[in-house]
Amino acid sequence: MHGHKEKHAFEPKIVAFVCTWCTYAGADLAGTSRLQYPANTRVVKFPCTGRIDPVFILRAFQKGADGVLVSGCHPGDCHYMAGNFHARRRFAAFRQLLDFIGVDLNRLQFSWVSAAEGGKWVEVVTELTERVRAMGPMPEFRELEAEECWSGAIDTPELKEAYETIP
């Protein structure tokens, strides 16, 4: 289908942090199924969402990303059993931090895309691209000492509690 393609004034830069086993494979499936989606996303592959350090997200924003997607296996389907569970806990606390720093949380999207969900990958990426496009470029982001920020964050009561409840 080669319909008329709109050119937009602003093309956002999106970085996607995905796990190898589910979402990366899901994105591959979108490819083998020849589904179409906006070309704004750059994928960084991880073994597991559990490996994704919030610092990476901060860094991506600093380096000019207008939106960040974090996507892994559905709860209970983690290749490493519990990696995505820890990631979820970690990001719950991290979102508050981002909010505090003044990042519009609409620029950060978490989702679950399995290896069988090529269509869902397309949906998620398209939606985020369009949303961020509508929001416009990310405002100038003041340099943060990422390390400090993160080591500070581990001590938030939320995170502490999150880890206490890990069986």
Added chain:
Amino acid sequence: MTKHDLNYSYYPGCSLHASAREYDESTRGLFHALGIGLVEVPDWLCCGATPAHNVDELLSLSLCAKNLALAERVAGDLAVACAACFSRLKATQHHLAESETKRRQVEYAIDGEVSFAKPVKHLLEILATDLGLDRLAAAVRKPLAGLRVACYYGCLLTRPPEVPQLDCVEAPTIMERVIGAAGAATVAWSHRLECCGANFTLSRPGVVLKLSGDILASAKRAGADCLMVACPLCHGNLDIRQKEIEEATGNRFGMPVFYMTQLLALAVGVAPSKLGFDSMIVNPLPLLREKGLV
């Protein structure tokens, strides 16, 4: 071709001599027109219908066995018009073949042997299989084009599965095939096999109003012009009680209920005056006129 290459003994059953007179008349007219011989079994008696097997299986079996014995006096397979009689007669052969004890009791009661050899056939089977749909179609003079018929089987034409063996028990098409051969259109509808209330017509007419009302409504929903039946009991409930049903439910059906032989006879050119349309409670003539069939 000899005059009759198909010849049958004929068991009309009680209703066909009374409330279902038009079924009998149209059957004879149709068979005559098709060149099928039909000789009524002399002195046949009531098959016992539902009331007999309802409370007294042995009596039911004996009455039917007696009829089968009487039928032996006439040549040809036994043609039966009424679905209830057909069901009883066939069930009798089936049950007695399975149970030695019951057979002995019955043979004592009728003082004679049970006739298993006589094939019992419903008219539909004779038309669809013995005569064949091609020959039936070839005999059509006045195709029933434009008539949308809801074929109603009721309970006893197909059930229980091992007895009538007329067609697939849950999704029969024999009526549709037969009337289709006469050029009619058939509708797909939901209540083809639901019970009409059967013989509660006498003791508990309320039951009939409810069940037959649902059937009429379903046929109407499917866009049928009329119903077609092969059983006097069904006919009684759907035609004779239709006005009452309309009053009770507040629906207007105005749905003529034909015996299958009436429509077929009309199609093969039997004069409408000989098909008992005047005995029907819901007057079919306006519909037939509208479709240019009379």
Added chain:
Amino acid sequence: MSRIGVFVCHCGENISRTVDVEKVAAEAARLPGVSYACDYKYMCSDPGQSLLKKAVAEHGLDGVVVAACSPRMHEKTFRSAAKSAGLNPFLCEMANIREHCSWVHEDREEATAKASDIVAMMVARVKKDKRLVPITVPVTKRALVIGGGIAGIQAALDIADAGHQVVLVEREPSIGGHMAQLSETFPTLDCSQCIMTPRMVDAANHPNITLHTYSEIESVDGYIGNFQITVRKKARSVIEERCTGCGICSAKCPQKKIPNSFDKNLGLRPAIYVPFPQAVPNTPVIDRANCTYFRSGKCGVCQKVCGPGAIDYGQEDSLIVEPVGAIVVATGFELYSISEKPKGSPIKGYGEFGHGTIPDVIDGLTFERLASASGPTGGKILRPSDGKEPKQVVFVQCVGSRAREKGISYCSKICCMYTAKHTMLYRHKVHDGQAYVFFMDARTPGKNYDEFWRRAVEEEEAVYIRGMVSRLYQKGDKVVVMGSDIAVGLQVEIEADLVVLATAVQPRTGADTLAQKLGISYDRYNFYSEAHAKLKPVECATAGIYLAGACQGPKDIPDTVSQASAAAAKVMTLFAKSELEREPIVAKVNERTCVACLYCRKVCPYGAVEEKELRDRQGNLIRVVAYVNPGVCGGCGTCQATCPSKSVELDGYTDEQIMAMIESL
């Protein structure tokens, strides 16, 4: 300064149709550190691979990026090509410009720009790649099986038959487990003892099997291929090597009135005993708590009568160390008892059934002992209170199970079937007796299982009543059962002579303690967790440890044996190589910065993180740090993202590598 080579593939037209591959190669060539870039029609073809090898040699490349399809497709291909060109395979990366680019975008300009970005990211990454060497671990081809029920016996025999040594550790004086207690078994009704005893003997006599009964696991060290197991052999007070199993000691022992737990306390045994006549080994053990000698120093009869002088009152527990390469856990289950619930049972108790105070209310296992020809009644169904033959027996299913708010939400899976079996056995033995079963539904999804249940109903005339029982109470010598038939919608009352409760299948008491020793995970009920419910049903998440039988979840014998053989097969797969090689994607701890908070240990799903003591030359403890066991680490990286001091790093996914990618944007 690095020398990176970039190879852009056309993939026929699959990539080149939407991506301007020449432009991508040209832009790559301009990236800092790239010393060679080209494009080619089919990189994965033989000529494509030779092109790569040649370029590595000619340009002295120290890293390559192949911009082509998904790494899930051809990473292996290009890494081995790199390897044969003399490059460390982990210095070869793929840029996915097909599945993630040319196939999903139409606009040539956009797709080309994105392809260049992807290549740039991978170039940045490869510059930070480190040479990695696949990890090899030697494998000790010797297996430990914990638990000598049918699961353990089957697994041990399979492994031993494959020619490997097996150490079988059983807690009780005899192997056999629950199956040795059963009378006849569904769905075929063959005698349990008859099929079990030969297997027990085979296990004991197998030249490759070392049997430690009356023993427990003291501690577990090491990792896949290299475990060190310490086994505690409890003091039997009988020297196994000397005992001939003549049984004189038991016959002469004056202490005879001790309830036999094997017979669910229906029968009695002496203080020196074998739990049941077919026990393996047939070596008695002294029950010290009930032995006169141990209580008051008197008696000593057994020692006097024992010809071979096998009695040793002074025997002590001994510890044996066994090196093994793999472990099969097969510790089975316990039945919930309404009177003495297992310690830590989540079940809230059955006061409405009398808390075990009504003598003629028994559990399924007790019924098995009553029905067993070698049981305390010789196979006669006699009720405990007065030894009379019960004429009306009520069976109650789902006691404890499937009652979320009473404690357990799962279905115990075997009780529907064994209750059907019990009604049959009862009918075979008491012809004029009537069996009733209160049930919610019959869960019989197995080969010939539903047919078995229907036989109980239709041929053996058990009256099944759909509905739970509300209460049981004693009335004279009857037990009144208050139930309801939900199909009829009426209450039902039966004055029963005997009531049999199908109580919940639960994990062994202490299953969690053993799991902690082994470093395997368990669910909230203490059933051991498999690595993946569907695809790794016998593996533990912890490498080298496998599960068999009811310790993983309620199971009948066919399922138990299947799983045991599967576990054995996994062990044999492991033993097929003398060394394990695995991807070196594992975490490493930086001991200088680690503060030993051990958050990493908490989050590691594989239990790969241990504590390590750092000592100086004199052996004085300096401090403690975390240590990741590379044999166990699964490579998920969760520890790294969690570590507050950034002291643990996952090879292949270091912060440096990831950051390089992000920064190249």
Added chain:
Amino acid sequence: MKHTKMQLSTETMNLGFVRKVEALSGSSVRRCFQCGKCSAGCPMRSFMEHPPNRIVRLLQLGQYERVLAGRSIWYCASCETCTTRCPNKVDLAAIMDALRKCSWDARGPSKESLVQLANRLFLDNIRTYGRQYEMRLAAVFNLRSGKLLKDFMLGPTLLTRGKLKMFHRKNRNIGEIEKIFSRIEELRKKGEAP
């Protein structure tokens, strides 16, 4: 009785009755696993106080009074839907027949005397005339049931359409027909038939 609890024991479960029903109907009662398919399709379900599956269930428990006391069996239309669709080949229609016979024989406390009456008149008609004469059946039914006005409106309509015969005669072979009835009675007296 209706809502009292069921006391189950080998004494209270009348299994003899169950076996009789099984013999009469030629259908197993125990095969039923209470799936409810019979009741799901029964056209008469809404008129019954015990749906068909519950009838079988009560039989399984030998609750013979409870089955016969209800009017359900008299509201069964013998449509055979249940029998046709039962996954276990429980011939419920035949079981209903058997139960009605048991109730009929016991001249039991059926609440559905109207259906009983209609049946009785129907069979009497056969014995007297050999065939069914609907006019007579309806007339006598109305007379005996005290429902004089019932179907009053239909009578004349049907007559004018020639659907009811005012006059009827007996079969020529009425003697043979009587013989069937009396021979069956004779068999029963001798206990040679159910």
